[in-house]
Amino acid sequence: xxxLELKDVHAFYGGIEAxxxxxxxxxxxEIVTLIGSNGAGKSTTLKSICGQVKxxxxxxxxxxxxxxxxxxxxxxxxxxxxxxxxRIFPRLTVKENLEMGAFSVKDKDVVSQMMExxxxxxxxxxxxxxxxxxxxxxxEQQMLxxxxxxxxxxxxxxxxxxxxGLAPILVEQIFEIIRELNREGMTILLVEQNAYQALxxxxxxxxxxxxxxxxxxxxxxLLESRKVKEAYLA
Amino acid sequence: MISDLLHSLPQVLVDGLTLxxxxxxxxxxxxxxxxxxxxxxxxxxxxxxxxxxxxxxxxLMFESAGWLGAMPGxxxxxxxxxxxxxxxxxxxxxxxxxxxxxxRSAPKLISLISAIGVSFFLQDLVRFIAELxxxxxxxxxxxLYNDNLQLRVSKLGGSLGDAFLKTNTVILIVVAVLxxxxxxxxxxxxxxxxxxxxxxxxxxxxxLMSINVNKVIxxxxxxxxxxxxxxxxxxxxxxxTVDPFIGYVLxxxxxxxxxxxGIGSIRGAMFGxxxxxxxxxxxxxxxxxxxxxxxxxEYKDVFAFAILIVVLIFKPEGLFGKAxxxxx
Ligand SMILES: Nc1ncnc2c1ncn2[C@@H]1O[C@H](COP(=O)(O)OP(=O)(O)O)[C@@H](O)[C@H]1O
Ligand SMILES: [Mg+2]
Numbered sequence: 001x002x003x004l005e006l007k008d009v010h011a012f013y014g015g016i017e018a019x020x021x022x023x024x025x026x027x028x029x030e031i032v033t034l035i036g037s038n039g040a041g042k043s044t045t046l047k048s049i050c051g052q053v054k055x056x057x058x059x060x061x062x063x064x065x066x067x068x069x070x071x072x073x074x075x076x077x078x079x080x081x082x083x084x085x086x087r088i089f090p091r092l093t094v095k096e097n098l099e100m101g102a103f104s105v106k107d108k109d110v111v112s113q114m115m116e117x118x119x120x121x122x123x124x125x126x127x128x129x130x131x132x133x134x135x136x137x138x139x140e141q142q143m144l145x146x147x148x149x150x151x152x153x154x155x156x157x158x159x160x161x162x163x164x165g166l167a168p169i170l171v172e173q174i175f176e177i178i179r180e181l182n183r184e185g186m187t188i189l190l191v192e193q194n195a196y197q198a199l200x201x202x203x204x205x206x207x208x209x210x211x212x213x214x215x216x217x218x219x220x221x222l223l224e225s226r227k228v229k230e231a232y233l234a
Numbered sequence: 235m236i237s238d239l240l241h242s243l244p245q246v247l248v249d250g251l252t253l254x255x256x257x258x259x260x261x262x263x264x265x266x267x268x269x270x271x272x273x274x275x276x277x278x279x280x281x282x283x284x285x286x287x288x289x290x291x292x293x294l295m296f297e298s299a300g301w302l303g304a305m306p307g308x309x310x311x312x313x314x315x316x317x318x319x320x321x322x323x324x325x326x327x328x329x330x331x332x333x334x335x336x337x338r339s340a341p342k343l344i345s346l347i348s349a350i351g352v353s354f355f356l357q358d359l360v361r362f363i364a365e366l367x368x369x370x371x372x373x374x375x376x377x378l379y380n381d382n383l384q385l386r387v388s389k390l391g392g393s394l395g396d397a398f399l400k401t402n403t404v405i406l407i408v409v410a411v412l413x414x415x416x417x418x419x420x421x422x423x424x425x426x427x428x429x430x431x432x433x434x435x436x437x438x439x440x441x442l443m444s445i446n447v448n449k450v451i452x453x454x455x456x457x458x459x460x461x462x463x464x465x466x467x468x469x470x471x472x473x474x475t476v477d478p479f480i481g482y483v484l485x486x487x488x489x490x491x492x493x494x495x496g497i498g499s500i501r502g503a504m505f506g507x508x509x510x511x512x513x514x515x516x517x518x519x520x521x522x523x524x525x526x527x528x529x530x531x532e533y534k535d536v537f538a539f540a541i542l543i544v545v546l547i548f549k550p551e552g553l554f555g556k557a558x559x560x561x562x
Contacts, residue, residue: 075443075444087436096428100440
């Protein structure tokens, strides 16, 4: 059984239909990537999963129907969404940002264990605990955003363009960490415009265009596909 | 002239501190709600007034039941305070639920009008209840700790005069400071306090952290309103008489204090409250002297509003506020 499944999901912003009946599955332990150009509906797909937009269709997580569940409830159920643009709390310190990630974790020992684990991935964060989130560089903020979501001990990570606006060397680092998280068992749904790199670390991929899934296949197959090459890897 | 100013200075400081402490705690209520909803909760002045009435009502109840002599003053004070804080806190939660939450995605102006509506509703409701039960909307009760103290500042020499106050003045200032320190610690140190700040900064992302945003907003209203209600009790104990309209002008001045400090900033609200309290008392004592009798102390109210206008024109983000970037 797949961990996350979307079936014929439609999403609307007012009268605009941003998703026109998409389907997608993510199995436990996979990295699945969703690629597409600007405005295709990638972010809307992630927002549909975590309850930020109203949808019709069916979304199931771990066998339970989570369609239109409140955002804080999907988060508590184990879906961590690292939003586009990172969305660090700018006037909370790094430590407070991390603590908010662990908001629904009751046990303080677990929180500090999780924090140590986050520091193992991102040693930089440990040096900056007292700094305000908003004063960090883009790369550091992305690390904090991922670290913050790990504090939730999620069962799946939804990453929305984690490489956006970062220098190539940082992009490299972020992708390496995504791969490492996955090796340690984390299931990941990765949204990227950086299609080449995303397909290289993913096992499967979906291509979305104007709110419709136009392709779905093994990542290696998509990497070789002429259509994908022309449209997204140029 | 200088010696006149100096003579009244000790009294001005005591009165300014007292009034300033009241403004400061009420201002925090405005700033907390604004910080989280970007809404000016105009009903907050009426929450303060309701606190004063509840405190007075419980006091009258104690009196008529003959319990007042039977229990120590501090216990009566604490019970009155607790009752007023609980009821006003719940009122705040109810007001948010009924008058603001359904309008949360509507334009801000609509919520503002709703807030003004709630404000008038509470004035009339309290007036109705007061007149129904006592025949008058001006209500007095006996007060606790009303023995007079004299600060013999004149002994320090110069032209300084003495300052007169009551034991309750000291209680008012101390309790107000404790409330502010407690709130500051809560917001800085506790998980729910940090969540309040997180929701204020980015509501959507806070929800992604599994924070129940509605619960945090309700908590914010509870705390802000309970602080306002507690201040109402302190006020009623200080002045002995309350009426349904005491929250109106006081609320606007406390709001001015919040704007001066930088609306959304808790420490700014504290500073703004003290500043306006001081300015007002200074004006009230000295305007006559300074203008050779052309303007009397009754013009003191002008200052709060002049400050409001000057701040809004020259430094709309306030002294401690951050220039707000328009949210995309
Ligand atoms: N809040 C919104 N209101 C109205 N339209 C929106 C909103 N957010 C996104 N859209 C529209 O929905 C479509 C999909 O957007 P999005 O999912 O953000 O694309 P992507 O993440 O692939 O760049 C676009 O046409 C975009 O203009
Ligand atoms: Mg997007």
